[in-house]
Amino acid sequence: MRKHALLLYALAYLAFLYVPVLVLPIFSFNDSQFIAFPLAGFTTRWYARLGADTAMLHALGNSLKVGMATALLSTLLGLLAARAVTRYRLRGTHAALGFISLPLFIPDIVLGISLLLMLGAIGLPLSLGAVVLGHLLVCVPFAITVLVARFEGFDRDLEEASADLGEDGWMTFWRVTFPLILPGILASLLLTFITSFDEFLVAYFLSGTEPTLPVYIWGQLRFPERLPMVLALGAIILAVSVALVALAEYVRNAGVKKPMVGA
Amino acid sequence: MAYLSIRQVSKAFGGPPVVDAVDLEVPQGRFFALLGPSGCGKTTLLRMIAGFETPDSGTIAIDGEVMNAIPPHLRPTNMVFQSYAIFPHLSVFDNIAYGLRKLRLPKNELKARVEAMLATVRLEGLSGRGAGQLSGGQRQRVALARALVRQPKLLLLDEPLAALDKRLREAMQVELRQLQRQVGITFLMVTHDQEEALSLADQVAVMNNGKILQVASPRELYERPNCREVADFIGEINFFHATVKAVDGDRVTVNGGLLGVVALPRANILFDAAVGDALLLAIRPEDIGFADAGLAGTLAASTFLGETTLFQVQVAGRSDPIVVSNYFDPPSKDVHLNFPPDMLIGLPES
Ligand SMILES: Nc1ncnc2c1ncn2[C@@H]1O[C@H](COP(=O)(O)OP(=O)(O)O)[C@@H](O)[C@H]1O
Numbered sequence: 001m002r003k004h005a006l007l008l009y010a011l012a013y014l015a016f017l018y019v020p021v022l023v024l025p026i027f028s029f030n031d032s033q034f035i036a037f038p039l040a041g042f043t044t045r046w047y048a049r050l051g052a053d054t055a056m057l058h059a060l061g062n063s064l065k066v067g068m069a070t071a072l073l074s075t076l077l078g079l080l081a082a083r084a085v086t087r088y089r090l091r092g093t094h095a096a097l098g099f100i101s102l103p104l105f106i107p108d109i110v111l112g113i114s115l116l117l118m119l120g121a122i123g124l125p126l127s128l129g130a131v132v133l134g135h136l137l138v139c140v141p142f143a144i145t146v147l148v149a150r151f152e153g154f155d156r157d158l159e160e161a162s163a164d165l166g167e168d169g170w171m172t173f174w175r176v177t178f179p180l181i182l183p184g185i186l187a188s189l190l191l192t193f194i195t196s197f198d199e200f201l202v203a204y205f206l207s208g209t210e211p212t213l214p215v216y217i218w219g220q221l222r223f224p225e226r227l228p229m230v231l232a233l234g235a236i237i238l239a240v241s242v243a244l245v246a247l248a249e250y251v252r253n254a255g256v257k258k259p260m261v262g263a
Numbered sequence: 264m265a266y267l268s269i270r271q272v273s274k275a276f277g278g279p280p281v282v283d284a285v286d287l288e289v290p291q292g293r294f295f296a297l298l299g300p301s302g303c304g305k306t307t308l309l310r311m312i313a314g315f316e317t318p319d320s321g322t323i324a325i326d327g328e329v330m331n332a333i334p335p336h337l338r339p340t341n342m343v344f345q346s347y348a349i350f351p352h353l354s355v356f357d358n359i360a361y362g363l364r365k366l367r368l369p370k371n372e373l374k375a376r377v378e379a380m381l382a383t384v385r386l387e388g389l390s391g392r393g394a395g396q397l398s399g400g401q402r403q404r405v406a407l408a409r410a411l412v413r414q415p416k417l418l419l420l421d422e423p424l425a426a427l428d429k430r431l432r433e434a435m436q437v438e439l440r441q442l443q444r445q446v447g448i449t450f451l452m453v454t455h456d457q458e459e460a461l462s463l464a465d466q467v468a469v470m471n472n473g474k475i476l477q478v479a480s481p482r483e484l485y486e487r488p489n490c491r492e493v494a495d496f497i498g499e500i501n502f503f504h505a506t507v508k509a510v511d512g513d514r515v516t517v518n519g520g521l522l523g524v525v526a527l528p529r530a531n532i533l534f535d536a537a538v539g540d541a542l543l544l545a546i547r548p549e550d551i552g553f554a555d556a557g558l559a560g561t562l563a564a565s566t567f568l569g570e571t572t573l574f575q576v577q578v579a580g581r582s583d584p585i586v587v588s589n590y591f592d593p594p595s596k597d598v599h600l601n602f603p604p605d606m607l608i609g610l611p612e613s
């Protein structure tokens with residue numbers, strides 16, 4: 001009896017989580033302007049129309065630019081921070097890590113407004129660059145977390161062995177450190193890219209006249225006749241996001257299974 | 264001039280010195296062991312020679328060249344790490360070739376050198392293996408090959424056999440000894456295992472609490488330890504408190520307490536002793552004999568060691584049992600012990 005109740009609960013929970021998400025792809029193939037049951041028939045025209053929407057493609061381009069810049073910068077910063085944290089026993093490391101992670105717990109809307117105010121105060125124009133700065137605040141902690149985990153499984157003897165065998169610090173990084181933390185770097189790049197690509201509030205406040213994709217979608221919701229197209233777009237983003245996160249988890253774990261220590 | 268010359272080297276990590284004013288001279292082409300209990304500073308000293316730690320004071324010179332300011336990657340030393348530190352993302356071949364990059368050898372020459380090294384450490388045919396597919400003994404050989412292929416002036420080995428099981432360890436001891444003879448490179452090995460140090464090395468430095476106590480050949484360390492700590496650390500030994508009664512010619516007469524008055528050769532007194540001085544008489548278990556007369560005692564326990572048996576003999580007037588080793592069991596539990604005066608050595612009482 002209890003077992004059945006538990007199963008029911010689990011199913012209800014999964015339905016609660018995923019049914020709303022499934023509505024998106026289902027209606028994106030529905031041959032009707034109206035988002036209502038019963039379904040009218042199968043069509044791919046919303047997807048076809050997406051390809052012709054230059055404003056949407058422009059927003060997509062913006063999102064890709066912001067996402068890539070954010071991924072590269074936050075992973076680079078995360079790399080330096082993770083190395084410093086795991087390599088040197090510096091005073092205040094814990095406090096510093098806590099502070100870096102703080103933006104994760106500040107509501108995005110607060111973050112967005114404060115950044116907006118600050119940019120205004122120092123006279124920086126709203127732009128995609130501003131969005132990247134905002135996204136760094138959110139993404140660097142992710143990058144650090146992923147990379148610290150990778151560095152912690154790393155046997156320091158390996159770097160000393162490399163020095164012992166005649167390589168200086170730079171070559172040691174390229175020949176030993178980098179290949180061994182590469183899975184962590186890839187995971188960090190993917191996760192920070194996805195985080196930036198999906199982020200709405202900060203981008204909404206800071207993007208100015210150059211919308212990112214989520215901001216553009218938000219703008220389109222005012223036009224009911226464009227709604228099915230937005231659903232099609234949403235379905236694509238959903239699929240790509242899931243694929244990238246899965247890939248990130250895969251490379252992270254694939255790397256971990258290999259022995260990381262020399263012993 | 265010694266090949267490796269360490270002068271007054273000290274190192275502390277914010278507390279008491281871990282390496283304390285160490286002087287050490289290692290001759291070229293020999294197998295030298297640094298022996299001491301765990302935590303006595305052996306690894307720290309080795310890491311200073313390799314350049315991974317900086318001495319607080321003192322100098323380290325190799326082949327006449329002071330090393331203090333030279334970073335690890337430019338030193339003429341190579342190290343076999345206790346963890347072996349095999350690069351997990353590289354094959355056996357690439358691990359061994361790792362340190363040859365700067366020589367920019369043509370491909371076939373590089374291959375020849377690596378293959379020759381693989382043969383030397385008896386790993387033929389394994390060059391394509393990944394580091395993850397090696398046994399403990401094979402990892403150890405890769406670590407050795409990777410270091411030796413660079414032909415260092417000095418090979419540093421940090422407890423190279425400690426991670427292996429007993430049988431493999433014994434086999435590797437023999438191989439390591441042969442390998443050193445074959446390549447002729449100066450080996451400096453750190454170990455806490457006295458049997459390993461004595462059986463492998465030409466010369467052994469005994470270390471405790473960051474200080475070098477004695478540097479000598481294995482035989483000399485065993486037969487003529489220069490202090491109680493060394494005597495105690497190397498094998499079993501019995502001590503008796505005594506005082507010098509007379510020094511005449513080449514004999515020294517001492518009042519040996521339970522042992523009575525004994526005259527031992529002057530050469531057996533390992534310090535400058537004068538009449539009235541306290542000294543510690545020491546004798547190895549195998550030098551004490553069972554006899555018909557002599558110090559009377561009772562057999563308290565025995566440990567069969569195969570060839571010999573170790574007996575614990577309790578005597579009146581002494582709390583520690585006397586340890587005797589012999590091939591045969593004594594006829595009864597009541598025994599008499601004979602201490603040949605020539606086998607007694609005199610150490611400073613400290
Ligand atoms: N980097 C370090 N920081 C602080 N203490 C250290 C460091 N390295 C070694 N020690 C301390 O120095 C002492 C000697 O260590 P070590 O040289 O490793 O001894 P051994 O190799 O003889 O066992 C130990 O008490 C150890 O805790």
Ligand SMILES: [Mg+2]
Nearest residue numbers: 302305306422
């Ligand atoms: Mg050690």
